[in-house]
Amino acid sequence: MDKELYNDPNVSNAEIINRDTLERMKAKKRHKKFFRRINYILLTIVLCFVFIIVCMALFLKIESIEVKGNERYTSEQIVEVSGITVGQNMYSISKPEAKRLIIAEYPYVSDVVIRRTLPSTLTFRITEDIPAYYTEICGEYYILSDTLRVLERTEELPTEELGLIRIMFADIKSVIVGEYIGFNKDITFEYIDSFIQSVNVHERRANITSIDLSRRYNIYVYYEDRFKIYLGDNTETEMKLTFAGLMIDTFEPHQRGEVDAHDITVGSVILEN
Numbered sequence: 001m002d003k004e005l006y007n008d009p010n011v012s013n014a015e016i017i018n019r020d021t022l023e024r025m026k027a028k029k030r031h032k033k034f035f036r037r038i039n040y041i042l043l044t045i046v047l048c049f050v051f052i053i054v055c056m057a058l059f060l061k062i063e064s065i066e067v068k069g070n071e072r073y074t075s076e077q078i079v080e081v082s083g084i085t086v087g088q089n090m091y092s093i094s095k096p097e098a099k100r101l102i103i104a105e106y107p108y109v110s111d112v113v114i115r116r117t118l119p120s121t122l123t124f125r126i127t128e129d130i131p132a133y134y135t136e137i138c139g140e141y142y143i144l145s146d147t148l149r150v151l152e153r154t155e156e157l158p159t160e161e162l163g164l165i166r167i168m169f170a171d172i173k174s175v176i177v178g179e180y181i182g183f184n185k186d187i188t189f190e191y192i193d194s195f196i197q198s199v200n201v202h203e204r205r206a207n208i209t210s211i212d213l214s215r216r217y218n219i220y221v222y223y224e225d226r227f228k229i230y231l232g233d234n235t236e237t238e239m240k241l242t243f244a245g246l247m248i249d250t251f252e253p254h255q256r257g258e259v260d261a262h263d264i265t266v267g268s269v270i271l272e273n
Contacts, residue, residue, distance in 0.1 A: 060090040063120035107178035166210040198237035232262030
């Protein structure tokens with residue numbers, strides 16, 4: 001209210017109060033109108049969202065399913081076990097459940113990414129583990145990935161799998177297809193995994209035919225079935241393998257023997273007669 005109004009002798013106190021009340025009522029009405037407008041906008045947004053959801057539920061049906069990256073399993077096998085079928089709504093499927101079902105049924109599959117391509121295409125992108133190692137337990141052979149996940153169990157030696165390296169373990173707790181090989185102590189898996197990852201990236205991995213990890217501080221690697229390499233523990237694995245390989249390179253292809261590379265400062269070789 002203007003100060004002049006209060007100072008005007010011709011204006012009574014009642015008039016001042018009435019005018020003040022009227023101004024407050026007008027301001028309150030403006031606020032109500034503003035919030036009513038906001039509510040209308042929010043309601044419109046919600047209704048539009050509901051409309052979009054309803055449209056997707058009614059019209060966005062799966063018309064085609066594509067499978068990419070699969071080699072060991074057919075596209076039909078992948079789609080069938082996923083539980084997803086043509087005709088389902090694009091947004092009613094459970095991608096995590098489909099992924100779980102596929103990996104549980106097909107152990108060579110390590111990951112599944114499911115993507116929607118509007119308006120009607122669903123794509124499965126499959127990642128498969130590559131066989132890298134195998135181990136023998138109670139007369140059966142278990143094929144392992146390079147991360148020591150169990151891919152397959154077989155009663156026959158997997159000679160058809162080129163490049164597989166045999167590994168000898170100890171203290172094994174469980175070997176379940178589709179899961180990582182289990183040991184009685186977590187620390188056992190940690191030191192074995194650390195060693196295996198060093199082997200995986202080494203330039204001479206292809207020359208390794210078998211690995212003996214049955215004793216933690218007495219690791220042996222067999223090189224081209226000609227040389228038995230003593231590495232000691234799992235420290236400096238890459239350097240030890242390089243050191244041993246350089247020593248072996250100095251001998252003829254027909255020569256065989258044992259290499260001590262546990263200390264890269266004082267390596268030694270004993271040749272067979």
